[in-house]
Amino acid sequence: MFSDYSLAELGSIFVMQGFAGLILFSVFVLMALGLAIIFGQMGVINMAHGEFMILGAYVTYFTSQFFLNYLPGLFGIYFFIAMILAFIAAGALGMAVEWLMIRRLYKRPLDTLLATWGLSLILQQIYRSVFGPREVGVELPGWMMGSLPVTDSIEMQINGLFVMGLTICITIAVALLMYRSNWGIQVRAVVQNRIMAGAVGINTEKVDRYTFGLGCGIAGVAGSAFTMIGSTGPTSGQLYIVDTFLVVVFGGAQSLLGTIASAFTISQAQSTLEFFLSGSMAKVLTLLGVVIILMLRPQGLFVIKVRR
Amino acid sequence: MTQSGRTFFLRPRDMIGIVILAFLLIVVLPLTLDNFRLQFVGKYLTYAFVALGLVLCWGYAGILSLGQGVFFGLGGYCMAMFLKLEASSVANTKIQTTPGIPDFMDWNQITALPWFWEPFRSFPFTVLAVVLVPAIFAFIVGFALFKRRVGGVYFAIITQALAAIMTILIVGQQGYTGGINGITDLRTLNGWDIRTDSAKTVLYFVCVGLLIACILIAYFVKSSKLGRILVAMRDKEDRVRFSGYDVSNFKVFVFCLAASLSAIGGAMFTLQVGFMSPSFVGIVPSIEMVIYTAVGGRLSILGAIYGTLLVNWAKTSFSETFPELWLLGLGGLFIAVVLAFPNGIAGLWQTYVAPRLGPLFSDAVKRRDATPPATPPASGPVAPAAAE
Numbered sequence: 001m002f003s004d005y006s007l008a009e010l011g012s013i014f015v016m017q018g019f020a021g022l023i024l025f026s027v028f029v030l031m032a033l034g035l036a037i038i039f040g041q042m043g044v045i046n047m048a049h050g051e052f053m054i055l056g057a058y059v060t061y062f063t064s065q066f067f068l069n070y071l072p073g074l075f076g077i078y079f080f081i082a083m084i085l086a087f088i089a090a091g092a093l094g095m096a097v098e099w100l101m102i103r104r105l106y107k108r109p110l111d112t113l114l115a116t117w118g119l120s121l122i123l124q125q126i127y128r129s130v131f132g133p134r135e136v137g138v139e140l141p142g143w144m145m146g147s148l149p150v151t152d153s154i155e156m157q158i159n160g161l162f163v164m165g166l167t168i169c170i171t172i173a174v175a176l177l178m179y180r181s182n183w184g185i186q187v188r189a190v191v192q193n194r195i196m197a198g199a200v201g202i203n204t205e206k207v208d209r210y211t212f213g214l215g216c217g218i219a220g221v222a223g224s225a226f227t228m229i230g231s232t233g234p235t236s237g238q239l240y241i242v243d244t245f246l247v248v249v250f251g252g253a254q255s256l257l258g259t260i261a262s263a264f265t266i267s268q269a270q271s272t273l274e275f276f277l278s279g280s281m282a283k284v285l286t287l288l289g290v291v292i293i294l295m296l297r298p299q300g301l302f303v304i305k306v307r308r
Numbered sequence: 309m310t311q312s313g314r315t316f317f318l319r320p321r322d323m324i325g326i327v328i329l330a331f332l333l334i335v336v337l338p339l340t341l342d343n344f345r346l347q348f349v350g351k352y353l354t355y356a357f358v359a360l361g362l363v364l365c366w367g368y369a370g371i372l373s374l375g376q377g378v379f380f381g382l383g384g385y386c387m388a389m390f391l392k393l394e395a396s397s398v399a400n401t402k403i404q405t406t407p408g409i410p411d412f413m414d415w416n417q418i419t420a421l422p423w424f425w426e427p428f429r430s431f432p433f434t435v436l437a438v439v440l441v442p443a444i445f446a447f448i449v450g451f452a453l454f455k456r457r458v459g460g461v462y463f464a465i466i467t468q469a470l471a472a473i474m475t476i477l478i479v480g481q482q483g484y485t486g487g488i489n490g491i492t493d494l495r496t497l498n499g500w501d502i503r504t505d506s507a508k509t510v511l512y513f514v515c516v517g518l519l520i521a522c523i524l525i526a527y528f529v530k531s532s533k534l535g536r537i538l539v540a541m542r543d544k545e546d547r548v549r550f551s552g553y554d555v556s557n558f559k560v561f562v563f564c565l566a567a568s569l570s571a572i573g574g575a576m577f578t579l580q581v582g583f584m585s586p587s588f589v590g591i592v593p594s595i596e597m598v599i600y601t602a603v604g605g606r607l608s609i610l611g612a613i614y615g616t617l618l619v620n621w622a623k624t625s626f627s628e629t630f631p632e633l634w635l636l637g638l639g640g641l642f643i644a645v646v647l648a649f650p651n652g653i654a655g656l657w658q659t660y661v662a663p664r665l666g667p668l669f670s671d672a673v674k675r676r677d678a679t680p681p682a683t684p685p686a687s688g689p690v691a692p693a694a695a696e
Contacts, residue, residue: 101643101647105647108646109460109461110461111646113461114595114598114599117642118639118640118641119639121636121639122639122640125639242472249465280479288473291469294462295458296452298458298462
């Protein structure tokens, strides 16, 4: 499959597909970060994660409409405000869901899967009724349009670069929060040994609620970033949920580093294969590869050693 | 829970339950429903095969598979390939560039029948393939995963990924599989036209007969020593392992059995509905099949059948009148069943109705004393965190 292209062309193809893969990677990482916190740390399977992401996307869309109509002068910076609003909206919904539903199911992880699937159906239908079945796209501010020419055959879109930068910032923030802050220590303590964590005075219920809220909030931010590179519809979230779960499981559920590494592997494999095969076969081969590796190494790429 | 000294695998109340179900399906429904509605019930019953498999696999063995649609689809596609080959005889397809191959292959510029279609010209092979292909597939998946002690949540996610892969593959390989439209325009089974009303009625009764046979198999497995090991494994896997049993073999077996049952349902679906498409294979149908089982009661073989009928009947009537409400209703059903009625309809029946029905059902009363009904079935906590 390589023989039709010259060496320089192949180089450009790999760089361009690599860049497309990096955008996919950013979306995967942003979605998987929230999921890794909820699934990896709490053991809850949140099948509605995609819908939390879409909530963030809709919040971003409406913020952009608001700025376009009422504050056109500040349109250049609307995205940052939208991102904060998306975080708050998705996080608040997440905390409400945790309080109403998830906290009753901590001992039955398979049942959280079914219940959150139900939640995702409800949210999809609500989005469809409230926001309409059509996909919506946001208007990008002027400084995000266009692309940077690197060489004459390689170009990089600014919005893609922006999403990547954003991904890096959010990842660092989450890593600091989980591994350096007092709160992160509490979260990890509760995960490793709930009873002992309670005994030393950690309010485990509160930690659970905020952890779930944080995971959903990050999903909201992911949705916000997602609007920069794609349009939003009521069922967009479902497209990514299986891939994201595979990313998290493949990386080793409790390791942030593993999540990032596996998101990178999967997205790069998929986008590189996409150029040479049809899109569907690229996806089939990637997913199949992941499943086969998981059969051989079920614990994922990176494992935290915990004595139980 | 065991009754030592019992020689026959059905308890009296199980027999009564099966007879009532059979009476309902064979006598009451055909007499009260018109042909159109009866065909709907026949379609629902094909999902009941899947639900039956899930009771054994999920309810008894604690293995939640979110990929049952794959097996349903494999069974359905095996049958559809046979019917399609029969429908695309050289005489029927003489307007094509290559006569004698299915029409969608001709549209996709394929000039020869692919090798894996070839054996499906034979009916006995097809019947065997319906049962065996999904079982072999389930064996490969189950063997690889259970031997490495992958279970619970991880197993659910991997099977779900398999469902996604299968759909993408079928849709993507349009020339070989019929793509998103599936395999349509099926006409005859060994020369017998399956599209007429009378044929559909006959197929309905065949479906009921097969379902009852499968129910008996399920009861047999449940009451055998194997069934007791499955339950023990679900509740305390390590203890069973320490007692010297190879846990993974039992899991592989029950997973394969569930796959074969689902595939029989899929084949009957193809026969009754007259087509098979990837929309019955993917993630959404697979997880809907789980909810049929959950609504009926994941621990009750007969409950799962009633659950399937009830949810599908609700789906059809809701989607006819308020299409936008159906998703809300289905979502609410998922949440309500999990939070409020983890044992489904069968749980409600055993707690509230059965104790009032007299000594024949006294078993339910005894069991209620032993385990308080408020406790959900031990389906979640038993799922061992896989990667430890």
